Amino acid sequence: MVLSKNFSQSDVSMHSTFSSRYVRESLPRYKMPENSIPKEAAFQIINDELMLDGKPRLNLASFVTTWMEPECDKLIMDSINKNYVDMDEYPVTTELQNRCVNMIAHLFNAPLGESEAAVGVGTVGSSEAIMLAGLAFKRKWQNKRKAEGKPCDKPNIVTGANVQVCWEKFARYFEVELKEVKLTEDYYVMDPAKAVEMVDENTICVAAILGSTLNGEFEDVKLLNDLLLEKNKITGWDTPIHVDAASGGFIAPFLWPELEWDFRLPLVKSINVSGHKYGLVYAGVGWVIWRSKEDLPEELIFHINYLGSDQPTFTLNFSKGSSQIIAQYYQLIRLGYEGYRNVMDNCHDNAMVLKEGLEKTGRFKIVSKDIGVPLVAFSLKDQNRGYDEFEIAETLRRFGWIVPAYTMPADAKHVTVLRVVIREDFSRTLAERLVLDITKVMHELDALPAKPSSKMSINGNENGKISGSLEGKNGTVVKKTAMETQREITAYWKNFVMAKKSDKNKLC
Numbered sequence: 001m002v003l004s005k006n007f008s009q010s011d012v013s014m015h016s017t018f019s020s021r022y023v024r025e026s027l028p029r030y031k032m033p034e035n036s037i038p039k040e041a042a043f044q045i046i047n048d049e050l051m052l053d054g055k056p057r058l059n060l061a062s063f064v065t066t067w068m069e070p071e072c073d074k075l076i077m078d079s080i081n082k083n084y085v086d087m088d089e090y091p092v093t094t095e096l097q098n099r100c101v102n103m104i105a106h107l108f109n110a111p112l113g114e115s116e117a118a119v120g121v122g123t124v125g126s127s128e129a130i131m132l133a134g135l136a137f138k139r140k141w142q143n144k145r146k147a148e149g150k151p152c153d154k155p156n157i158v159t160g161a162n163v164q165v166c167w168e169k170f171a172r173y174f175e176v177e178l179k180e181v182k183l184t185e186d187y188y189v190m191d192p193a194k195a196v197e198m199v200d201e202n203t204i205c206v207a208a209i210l211g212s213t214l215n216g217e218f219e220d221v222k223l224l225n226d227l228l229l230e231k232n233k234i235t236g237w238d239t240p241i242h243v244d245a246a247s248g249g250f251i252a253p254f255l256w257p258e259l260e261w262d263f264r265l266p267l268v269k270s271i272n273v274s275g276h277k278y279g280l281v282y283a284g285v286g287w288v289i290w291r292s293k294e295d296l297p298e299e300l301i302f303h304i305n306y307l308g309s310d311q312p313t314f315t316l317n318f319s320k321g322s323s324q325i326i327a328q329y330y331q332l333i334r335l336g337y338e339g340y341r342n343v344m345d346n347c348h349d350n351a352m353v354l355k356e357g358l359e360k361t362g363r364f365k366i367v368s369k370d371i372g373v374p375l376v377a378f379s380l381k382d383q384n385r386g387y388d389e390f391e392i393a394e395t396l397r398r399f400g401w402i403v404p405a406y407t408m409p410a411d412a413k414h415v416t417v418l419r420v421v422i423r424e425d426f427s428r429t430l431a432e433r434l435v436l437d438i439t440k441v442m443h444e445l446d447a448l449p450a451k452p453s454s455k456m457s458i459n460g461n462e463n464g465k466i467s468g469s470l471e472g473k474n475g476t477v478v479k480k481t482a483m484e485t486q487r488e489i490t491a492y493w494k495n496f497v498m499a500k501k502s503d504k505n506k507l508c
Contacts, residue, residue: 017044054402060420060434061404063247063277063373067425072330075323076282082322084122085313093322096329097122100275103332105289107253108245108262108271119296120289121314122275122325126246127166128316129272129288133242134170136270136290137204139297150201158198159207160190161409162214164246167207176204182411188367189217192224196231205240205269210261211248214408215417216373218248221261221268228267240269240295246286247373249273254341255348256371269295275328278373280335280343280424285324343424347374350431351422357435363442367417374422379415387445389416395444399437 017023022041027033056066068076079093087094098117105118112118123129138155145152156177159167163180171178181194189212199206206228208221221243232238243261245252250273252259262268268291275285290296301314335343351374358364358378368377380389393405408415420434 017041055400057425058400059402060426061402063274063421063423064283065276065280066282066423068280068282068327068331069334072327072334075330076327077323079322079326084320084322084325085318090322093325097325100325100328100332101287101289104249104273104287108249108289110263110289110291118289119291119293120287122328123272123286123288123315124284124317124320125276125286126164126244126272126274127169127286129286130166130242130244131170131174131316132314133270133272133288133290134174134176134204135300136296137240137242138174138176139300140295141202141204143297154202155204156200156202157204157207158195160195160209160212160219161411162189162212163207163209163244164213167244177202179203180410183409185412185415186367188212188215188408188412189219192220192227195224196227199228199231199237199239201235201237203237203239205242207242207244208261210243210245210252211373213247214406215368215377215419216247216375217369218252218259218261218372221265225265225267232267239267241265241267243268243271245271246274247277250275250278250280250340251344251347251373254337254344259371263291275324278344278347279328280331280340281324281327283324284321285328344374347422347424347426350374350426350428351376353428354420354422354431354435357432358438361435361439361442367415368419375419376422377417377419379417385446386448389418391445392438392441393418395441396437399441401434401437 017038017040020038020041022037022045027037027045056062059066082090082093084090084093084097100122101120102112102118105112105120110118121132123132134157137157141155142152154177155175156179157167157171158179158181161180161183168178170176179198181190181198183189190208192208195206206224208219208224210218210221212219221241225241228239228241243249245261249271252261262271270288270290272286272288273279275281275287276283279285279287296314301312303312352370354376355366355368355370358376359366363381364378365381366376366378368375380392389405393403396403403418403420405416405418407413408417422431
């Protein structure tokens with residue numbers, strides 16, 4: 001008798017998702033399927049795949065906010081279908097954006113009159129904000145050069161090599177030469193003196209970073225301003241400063257209000273900040289603020305009327321959601337100055353707990369600074385234990401932690417660090433737990449057999465050593481090829497494994 005099994009074709013709505021044919025068949029991955037599937041099945045299939053993602057709150061690589069209050073979550077969902085650009089249809093949303101711009105401008109000490117409106121705009125993040133600020137600097141420089149009858153085809157911008165990749169994008173996309181101040185070991189931010197030396201008549205601005213992505217350190221914007229004032233006075237130029245405060249803009253005003261980095265410095269003409277980092281909003285909102293109307297060329301602002309009324313717009317994209325703008329306004333009025341200060345205090349204190357816990361192990365060198373973004377960047381003191389920072393990061397994933405390891409930029413590429421970003425939802429308990437798990441990882445890696453190095457002995461090799469070179473004729477040293485070195489390493493591990501197997505058989 002032939003046994004066969006037919007799938008029931010009765011009302012699909014009567015089947016549970018996991019008993020339906022939709023979980024028995026593989027769906028197309030790169031082409032749209034021919035037929036529809038029930039909404040329950042679509043949800044379950046996608047939800048099942050997403051379970052393989054990491055947990056956002058344990059993603060210590062990211063500066064981006066991963067938790068907000070349920071009340072704000074509700075506001076976000078209620079406004080998720082509003083297109084921000086429809087200002088005539090959603091005038092209240094536009095008003096909320098304008099309020100945010102003014103609140104942030106005052107936070108950055110913009111020189112505004114009693115009833116004067118701030119100049120700025122909401123963006124989808126600091127990348128767009130930097131593009132807009134850079135375009136304003138480029139256009140203003142071009143206009144000045146044209147008025148003076150001078151060439152304006154070779155603009156440049158001076159930054160440190162530690163800038164975020166969006167600065168490289170701006171330079172490449174908008175044809176501006178990027179002049180980078182190289183980093184050195186133990187000094188991982190832009191040197192203001194070296195930056196000012198690189199400034200010439202074609203420099204549209206110098207970009208300073210308030211919170212380096214690499215180690216969280218604040219660059220010395222005050223010193224940069226003072227040195228640049230002197231150079232401008234001598235040369236007759238008026239080279240300005242832009243402050244990339246993507247990470248530090250919502251930190252410095254609350255933890256170190258006396259620190260001068262913002263519009264209190266005369267050469268600072270624009271500042272960007274990420275609302276979705278320490279502005280405490282989910283991903284998708286940034287801000288750029290200009291010192292005054294004169295710093296934003298009018299010809300960069302477009303006016304449209306096909307949505308119902310005259311609407312000025314200065315953005316790279318057009319349509320975007322309103323949710324994050326509304327969420328930013330919620331956080332500003334919900335927390336106020338007191339609330340933001342408390343959150344930043346907690347983040348800083350937890351960063352210090354993590355730092356002190358790592359220092360007590362005696363195994364790490366801390367490369368981050370106490371004054372800066374609340375993060376801890378650290379590297380191994382002993383580089384000869386047979387493992388590196390990348391293996392520590394990989395092993396930590398078994399405990400659920402996502403901790404990045406990376407090398408520093410040019411002139412410091414030999415330095416590898418691990419970095420833990422402390423966000424609002426990273427508690428003291430989690431900080432202490434992370435120290436324990438890092439300690440466990442170190443013990444595990446210490447117990448593993450050391451990897452062969454240039455000084456490690458090997459059975460069967462002359463002199464019992466693997467080395468990076470061979471002795472040639474007349475005592476000369478000949479560097480081994482990569483293939484020769486790899487063969488020796490393979491032979492070492494093969495012998496090691498065979499020895500282990502042999503020991504195991506003896507025990508049996």
